[in-house]
Amino acid sequence: MGVVVKKVELSWLDRTYVWPVLKGMGITFKHFIKQLFTPTSKRYTIQYPDMKKVMPAGYRGLHELKRFEDGAIKCVACFMCAEACPARCISIEAEEFSDLNITQGFEEKRPQVFKIDMLRCIYCGMCEEACPKDAIWLRNDYEVAAYDRLSMQFGKWDLMNTYAEADGKARITEDPMPSAPRRVLAM
Amino acid sequence: MDTLASLLHTSPALAWMVVKIVIVFSAVMLLASVWTWVERRGSAMIQDRIGPNRAALFGRIRIIGLAQLLADGIKFFFKEDLEPTDVNRGLFWLAPFLAFVPAMLGFAVIPFGRDFVSGGTIYHLSVLDPGNGMGMLYPMAIGGLAVYGVLVAAWSSNNKWSILGGMRASAAMVSYEIGMSLAVVSIFMTTGGYDPAEIISAQGSLPWHWNVVPQFLGFIVFFTCMFAETNRLPFDFAEGESEIVAGFNTEYGSMKFSLLALAEYAHLMTASALVVTLFFGGWQVPFVAHPSVGLSILSFVVKLLFFAWVFVWIRWTLPRFRYDQMMRLGWKAMLPMSMVNLVVHAWLMSHGR
Numbered sequence: 001m002g003v004v005v006k007k008v009e010l011s012w013l014d015r016t017y018v019w020p021v022l023k024g025m026g027i028t029f030k031h032f033i034k035q036l037f038t039p040t041s042k043r044y045t046i047q048y049p050d051m052k053k054v055m056p057a058g059y060r061g062l063h064e065l066k067r068f069e070d071g072a073i074k075c076v077a078c079f080m081c082a083e084a085c086p087a088r089c090i091s092i093e094a095e096e097f098s099d100l101n102i103t104q105g106f107e108e109k110r111p112q113v114f115k116i117d118m119l120r121c122i123y124c125g126m127c128e129e130a131c132p133k134d135a136i137w138l139r140n141d142y143e144v145a146a147y148d149r150l151s152m153q154f155g156k157w158d159l160m161n162t163y164a165e166a167d168g169k170a171r172i173t174e175d176p177m178p179s180a181p182r183r184v185l186a187m
Numbered sequence: 188m189d190t191l192a193s194l195l196h197t198s199p200a201l202a203w204m205v206v207k208i209v210i211v212f213s214a215v216m217l218l219a220s221v222w223t224w225v226e227r228r229g230s231a232m233i234q235d236r237i238g239p240n241r242a243a244l245f246g247r248i249r250i251i252g253l254a255q256l257l258a259d260g261i262k263f264f265f266k267e268d269l270e271p272t273d274v275n276r277g278l279f280w281l282a283p284f285l286a287f288v289p290a291m292l293g294f295a296v297i298p299f300g301r302d303f304v305s306g307g308t309i310y311h312l313s314v315l316d317p318g319n320g321m322g323m324l325y326p327m328a329i330g331g332l333a334v335y336g337v338l339v340a341a342w343s344s345n346n347k348w349s350i351l352g353g354m355r356a357s358a359a360m361v362s363y364e365i366g367m368s369l370a371v372v373s374i375f376m377t378t379g380g381y382d383p384a385e386i387i388s389a390q391g392s393l394p395w396h397w398n399v400v401p402q403f404l405g406f407i408v409f410f411t412c413m414f415a416e417t418n419r420l421p422f423d424f425a426e427g428e429s430e431i432v433a434g435f436n437t438e439y440g441s442m443k444f445s446l447l448a449l450a451e452y453a454h455l456m457t458a459s460a461l462v463v464t465l466f467f468g469g470w471q472v473p474f475v476a477h478p479s480v481g482l483s484i485l486s487f488v489v490k491l492l493f494f495a496w497v498f499v500w501i502r503w504t505l506p507r508f509r510y511d512q513m514m515r516l517g518w519k520a521m522l523p524m525s526m527v528n529l530v531v532h533a534w535l536m537s538h539g540r
Contacts, residue, residue, distance in 0.1 A: 018407060024504045028233045032500075035232040045237045 060125045060138040063116060065159040071172050073160065074135035077111040081127035081136055089120035090127060097175070110175070114156040118144050139163055199308070207314050215294050219452035220256050222495060226452075228252060229496070230503045259445075266441035271345070274438065278343035283439070283446035286336025290453035293326040297460045298383055300470050300484035312470075312484065317384035324381055326461055327368060330416055334360045336450060337418065337425050337435050344438035352434025355510060356425035359415050362514065363422075366521035367412035370405040373529045374398055374465055376536065387469035394473045399466040404528040406466045408521050413458040413498075415517065417451065420502040422513055459494030463487065467494075 013019045035043065046053050055061065066074045077094035095112035125138050141162065146152050154162075161171045192202035224239065228251075231238025240252035248254070270279065296319070300312035311317060315325075334357045341353020375381045377398070378389045390397045399406045415422040426434035436447045463469060467490050470483035478486065508516065 021501070021505065025500060028500065028504045031235055032229065032232045035235050040237075043237060044235055047237070 055140040055142065059140050059142075060123045060128075062118075062139060062141040062144050062162050063121075063127075063154070063159055064137050064139055064163045065114060065156065066135050066137060067160055067172070071170075071176050073110055073156075073175065074133050075111050075114065075131075076133055076135070077109040077114075078132060080130040080132060084126040084130035086124060086126060087120045087122045089117040091115045091117075111156060114159060116154045116159060118152040118154055119149065141166070203310060204314075207312070211294060211299070211314050212291060215291060215453055215456050216449070218456050218492075218495070219449050220260070221253075222452045222455065222499070223259070223448065224253060224255050225496070226499050226502075227255075229499050233500075233503045263442050263445035268442065269440045271438050273345040275343040275345065278339050279438075280443075282336060282340035282343055283443045283450070285339050286333065286450035287446050287453065289329045289332040289336065290450045290457055293329045293454075293457035294460060296321065296323065296325050296383055297457075297464055298387060298469055299460075299487045301478060301480050302384075303480045311384070312480070313383070317382050322381035323371060323375070323383055323386065323461075323465070326457065327364075327371065330457075331364060333416070333454060336447075340439065340447065341425075341435040344435070346438055348431040348433075349435050349437050352425050352427065352431045352437075356418055356435065359422055359424045359513060359517070360418070362517045363412040363415035363521065366408050366517065366525045367416065369522070369525035369529050370402075370409040370412070371465065373402060373405050373525070373532045376529070377401070377532055383464050383469065387464060387471060390468040390471060392468070392471045392474060392476050392478075394468070397466060397468040397471070402466070402528060402532065404524055404531075406462075408525040408528065409465065410462060411516075411521060413462065414501070415513070417454045417458050417498070419451070419455065419498060421505040421507045423507060424510060424513065427507075455495055455498050456491070459491050459498060462494050463490040 040047070041051070068074060077092055079092055079094075082088075082090040082092050091113070092111050092115075093113040094109045096107050097110055098107050123138060127136050128138050136159075139162075144152075157173050163169075164171045191206070192199040195202055197205075228238040228240075230236075238252065239255040240249065242252055242254040242258040243249045244254050244257075270276070295314040298311065298313040298317070302309055302311050304310070315321070337360070338353045338357045341349040341351075341356075344350070374386065378386045380386070380389075386398075394400075414420075418425045424434075426436070431437075436444055439447055470478075470487040472478040472482055472486040475482065
């Protein structure tokens with residue numbers, strides 16, 4: 001069954017075409033005046049380099065590797081994120097370490113190399129979901145760009161510091177040193 | 188004026204002529220180029236956008252984007268002047284000038300201010316003094332020449348889209364010219380002369396004595412026809428992105444394109460000057476019987492800019508017509524309406540009103 005198109009009967013005033021034109025001009029003029037007197041910050045257009053869009057909660061932007069308060073990385077190098085990644089952009093090399101304060105002397109794993117190829121990443125958030133330690137977050141920064149391909153390979157320290165300025169944290173460039181010899185408290 | 192003339196070793200009349208020409212044509216060209224910006228910025232505001240506001244002098248002084256004119260000019264000036272291989276070379280080069288010159292020339296007879304007497308001689312504020320025997324017939328004739336700019340550009344491009352656009356546009360311009368001319372004829376009739384100075388002085392300073400009130404039908408017809416004459420929306424049949432690319436200026440680039448685009452805006456200025464002169468009392472100031480020269484010029488410029496803005500305003504209000512709709516409107520609505528207008532006013536005059 002077809003759609004019955006209802007024909008609109010125009011009044012004589014509308015059929016002169018002059019009055020509807022004036023009405024339309026009124027509408028456009030209203031928009032013109034409204035836009036003219038709207039301050040720049042309240043217009044629909046976000047003038048990008050000067051103004052930035054506030055991203056909604058749950059936006060998946062640039063990654064951050066989370067850290068403990070003392071600066072130790074939360075990641076335990078379980079490779080779950082690398083497995084979950086559909087773009088295969090995460091590459092991890094694990095290392096063993098022990099620390100009196102953090103691991104009570106037990107041997108634990110942490111990434112020595114944690115690399116994300118930002119050119120490959122599709123920002124799907126699967127790594128975030130797969131992580132058992134909530135060590136990797138996708139947050140609200142969307143300005144991921146560089147002048148060359150190599151700069152888009154984000155290493156462990158790049159990823160740990162991606163939101164350092166935004167959160168007011170200190171930039172860290174090395175793991176906290178183990179403060180005791182290995183296996184002192186073990187057994 | 189006399190001192191200027193003696194400095195230049197010419198007669199005052201000649202010096203005054205040159206000054207008038209320089210002022211009028213540079214003002215029209217400046218306004219035309221400013222209006223490209225007004226069009227973009229105004230359309231943006233109408234559509235709740237922002238428009239070009241980032242071009243800045245020395246990368247610093249933004250002046251609400253007015254530097255866009257300079258930026259556009261520089262850009263067009265330094266672009267490669269591309270010429271497709273199969274164009275008719277002479278006509279291809281001639282066409283932008285054929286479009287631009289008539290658009291500017293139409294302004295020559297328009298009085299843009301009150302006459303004034305200085306040192307025993309009367310100075311007329313129009314490039315061609317009144318009583319030159321051409322009067323308002325001259326801009327009509329020159330307006331007719333504007334078809335050639337579009338058509339020659341279209342023909343010489345050797346491009347089927349161009350020629351389609353050019354043909355459509357010239358058909359539209361020719362058919363709307365009749366209605367427009369008849370609307371003007373009824374003004375000549377009621378005024379009793381076709382000199383713009385006579386037309387303006389006959390209208391007086393009271394707004395309800397201006398031609399727009401007794402000849403509202405004529406005004407509607409004339410104004411509508413002006414849209415077709417200037418090839419602007421809703422009647423822009425020279426172009427049409429969805430159908431024929433950019434129409435007659437498809438093959439044009441760099442400064443030649445810029446000249447074609449400027450011609451459109453110069454034409455717009457001339458058209459609104461005609462509307463003001465014929466229907467809105469030219470330089471007459473409302474409710475001021477004997478305005479000073481400066482005030483009369485200001486009044487003319489304000490009216491001119493208002494109608495130039497109306498051209499922009501209407502463009503961004505109305506959707507474009509289909510070709511057959513426009514032809515029907517031109518022949519079956521505009522022509523009979525202007526004829527009715529003519530006959531009614533002839534009848535009124537014959538009954539002494």
